[in-house]
Amino acid sequence: MRIGVLTGGGDCPGLNAVIRAVVRKGVSVYGHEFVGFRDGWRGPLEGDTVQLGIRNVRGILPRGGTILGSSRTNPMKIEGGVEKIRENLAASGVDALIAIGGEDTLGVAKQLFERDVKVVGVPKTIDNDLNATDYTFGFDTAVNIATEAIDRLHTTAESHHRALICEVMGRHAGWIALHAGMAGGANVILIPEKPFDIDRVCAYVESRFKTRYAPIVVVAEGAHPIEGQMALQAGELDSFGHVRLGGIGETLAGEIEKRTGKEARTTVLGHIQRGGTPTAFDRVLATRFGLGAIDAVHEGDFGVMVALRGTDIVRAGLDEATRELKTVPIERYREAEVFFG
């Protein structure tokens, strides 16, 4: 068999580990051949391929990013996109496709599968918000980076009697904030799933100032106050449609200063959460996902994605994975609340 591989969406530590596992087992155990598509769906759309053999995947296990490149190109939004992909797959002699990506990438995979393309998905989201799997790789790395940053902020906050706000990733789900905040001993954790009451946040901050420890507020980028509180100021949009300035972290710091009279500072972790070498957990998970994906392809079990349940790698339908976002359940947030204030 000749199998195509692509990686789509935002990058994530562990992508290379998946690619390596797919190719190593595919070649040495099953005797398949591989072709890499560049930059997510742009690759098969434009027929942009790259060699992908044992040699190409040597040494990439500990490397962040993806040797195949990535993009947010969505063939569903392109006139005749799906047809073009089918043609290019055929032209490259590709029998089956392994698509590694998040909600969007897997959504395209699902639609291609419905149009008879043999495809297996590998779930990828640094935010851990994909349904049908206990964890996705990259998440543990992001949480460790954020936790280490929070560890560092503690001593600064204490020395200066300041509140420090740490803004982490998580537009729609607060998993990184929840885990990093819990691991970092945050004073308050704010997540998109639960609009916050700025008065309670300030009360927590003030009560912590009475100890010799200082308040650390961990806030997911998608968190927001309950309606009517805090006039959020949207920054200008840049030419790529992203907001340039002033996320929730900055707004919150301003509000805390205004209400408590204490100095507050914000650190926005940004891209360092998704780059660099993966943790051991993510390397093992990504490797096992890769092995599971090539097994599924070899067995002819298409239209599925691999998933983690407990300690087992299982398969789930692509539709299950993409049906809805996995958000933080209220019980998990309540666990963390024990440590607030």
Place this chain on the structure above:
Amino acid sequence: MRIGVLTGGGDCPGLNAVIRAVVRKGVSVYGHEFVGFRDGWRGPLEGDTVQLGIRNVRGILPRGGTILGSSRTNPMKIEGGVEKIRENLAASGVDALIAIGGEDTLGVAKQLFERDVKVVGVPKTIDNDLNATDYTFGFDTAVNIATEAIDRLHTTAESHHRALICEVMGRHAGWIALHAGMAGGANVILIPEKPFDIDRVCAYVESRFKTRYAPIVVVAEGAHPIEGQMALQAGELDSFGHVRLGGIGETLAGEIEKRTGKEARTTVLGHIQRGGTPTAFDRVLATRFGLGAIDAVHEGDFGVMVALRGTDIVRAGLDEATRELKTVPIERYREAEVFFG
């Protein structure tokens, strides 16, 4: 209620996170009081206690080790040990006990429970070999430390065209070797569950020397060859004039040198695997275990230990946990074998 807390057995990153969670929730949510027992079962045996309130647990979340101290004292092996413990618990006014420890500590807990002591267990083993829970805290930290060490060994091995053997913890179960070896891109992984064939190990080593990468062998301290192989004794000189001493790592290096003619060196990671600050994964798991344990005590559900199943904290009978060791299943080892050689 007045609740005693102790930590027994070898130390493990995350013990302090458990203690903190128990006390924080116990005091602020349930209004209980706490007393710490020093050095595992020695504490209640000798009535050696220490204050344990909110103040004592501030700032300990990121610290390795245990503020309560530990020991391997086993009251079952002491004439009248159990009676003494019951008397001392009564004398300290302790209504219930939270015992944090491994197979031995939980075994004692089980026997105390059978003699009407109200006890809840928290599983702890850096080796991850306790039944009834998907993971134990400390394991992820150990695996990350070992993986980082293996990452470092790669470049040295390559530069010197040497085989490097990395001996990790795991007397009876090869979990650390399996995960760190998989995460570190080991050339061969040797675990106690599967006696190894030295000829195959050497074949793997030699085949790797043909690439520009060098062989890294990850070996659990309890790994051993199939019967009859490898008779090199401690104290012999090897072909490079080095004294070959100690554990399986050293013996293996000597054997590889003798059989392949290539230089081989061993690093024994030892105690650095179990010390220092826990990873985010272990901090979250340990914190959730602590919350689960104080919930069980508060609900009067004794004779159980907390456990992780998937992403949920559940309870399991103390007997289930201590009945047998959780070793590496052969399927998991086969996954790793794909990357050997």
Place this chain on the structure above:
Amino acid sequence: MRIGVLTGGGDCPGLNAVIRAVVRKGVSVYGHEFVGFRDGWRGPLEGDTVQLGIRNVRGILPRGGTILGSSRTNPMKIEGGVEKIRENLAASGVDALIAIGGEDTLGVAKQLFERDVKVVGVPKTIDNDLNATDYTFGFDTAVNIATEAIDRLHTTAESHHRALICEVMGRHAGWIALHAGMAGGANVILIPEKPFDIDRVCAYVESRFKTRYAPIVVVAEGAHPIEGQMALQAGELDSFGHVRLGGIGETLAGEIEKRTGKEARTTVLGHIQRGGTPTAFDRVLATRFGLGAIDAVHEGDFGVMVALRGTDIVRAGLDEATRELKTVPIERYREAEVFFG
């Protein structure tokens, strides 16, 4: 003798190591007594002291921040401030003072010395911009944190074919940017000492896009374009007088996008650069500074600060240290330029 100790200005990894060394040697070798002043000059101004003995400094060596607290209180700007300090020192029975801090703190120390207060300084600036010493502690830690962040940004930038801008500390001197940029393999480094030409920056960025690597721009917060280029938009000032939004990093990313048509993203490292455990280099340097400071006090050599010259701890006049800022010399910048583009 009874010796006061204080830490002023922004916090810096290594402050606690200085305090520990001062007290350990002062008590055990010289038999002096110590008193800690809280929050920089606020302590002696208001007579706010804290116990400072061997016990108080145990275990603080690896901890970031300062157990004495810090502030930017400047007694020179307070009517009768110097007199008040002299009175409070006398009232606390303090014979001599060790002041650990940057330009401002040492400037005050110098003026107190001129008014007959026995004072020895220890230089502290994370920016490494203090004259008369080769390095200050905290700088190496900041550079390592920034370098690790840049390492992480590389893989993200490559995977997404994006320019990534990393904004580091350095309002008046570009030392952190220079060292972290050189260590991190930056494509361009921008420092306050040398106004940049936005056209050349964009040319470097574009030339890097032609390789399979992606451009990483490291920019000190105080860097700025040559006159007339790029309308810098000042953010609003908050109630503490700090600019809230939109530093040079964000402005630069917008400009690069506009001019090259390539996506650009900014990460502002912020406070994580100055918190947390110090590197070994900083722990050794801070410890040796502390030993040198207590030696100077013991020998009665006041009005000086300790300094590093090569591998030696020497003494320099407080005036020499505070006369002018140590900026990056053009030759050092030229070294780095070899790797631009």
Place this chain on the structure above:
Amino acid sequence: MRIGVLTGGGDCPGLNAVIRAVVRKGVSVYGHEFVGFRDGWRGPLEGDTVQLGIRNVRGILPRGGTILGSSRTNPMKIEGGVEKIRENLAASGVDALIAIGGEDTLGVAKQLFERDVKVVGVPKTIDNDLNATDYTFGFDTAVNIATEAIDRLHTTAESHHRALICEVMGRHAGWIALHAGMAGGANVILIPEKPFDIDRVCAYVESRFKTRYAPIVVVAEGAHPIEGQMALQAGELDSFGHVRLGGIGETLAGEIEKRTGKEARTTVLGHIQRGGTPTAFDRVLATRFGLGAIDAVHEGDFGVMVALRGTDIVRAGLDEATRELKTVPIERYREAEVFFG
């Protein structure tokens, strides 16, 4: 010009950074050509070369080890070795040679220079024991790795009321032990330069057991007791039933157990000290050494090596560098002694 480059001796984090800087500046600024020799002096001895251009050095800055390979081959010990090298250099059209290595490698370089080979040296020793330079790259990385290990040992030692011995590199000079021990808050530091008195070591260990902290002994592999002390031989059983084998660390642990009755354990850090990614300090130093070396070659200043003096890169005669070892002066050891016990 056509310039050869080789790396000899034990590997060291930063070797690749030197090679990269040499090639980047050599090609892009000076327009020279390069050829790599494999495995130290074996390369020019056997005429074993490898391509070395801008492309080959891309991405290697953060990588440990050496892309050129290394060996301990000494042409001086080979009949006609020097002649062969001169012939092979001529055959490869090499006009000048940059030799990166320690005492042995630079000793050969010196002798080649005396026989009219145009050679510039770059000092390399992880042990920091080369004369004529303040620091060598690799040393800071080793010290940080050892310090992190010591940090981890503290919590284990405290929890178990054990002495922990950490054996670090340093056969003839105790620099790593001194710096890591000072940075790690060691209870005692033992170095080759100063034979230790086992009675005093045990007294320090016992006095630390009286605090809640535990003794950490940092010992250089080349440290040894004063004459006549400690006769425990490899292979004996100690009082805890453990076989005591191997280096000074193990011997010392046995002796401490026997004399104090307290449990003692040893960790031998070994090869992890010299592998993996370099610290920022080492990357900058190695890069500047590389730039300095190619400048010397370009200027025709041969028979020298580059060196660090304060913050400057200077040149020193190859003979000065190799004349004697730079050991730890007694004043530096005395600084550390303040913290013993």
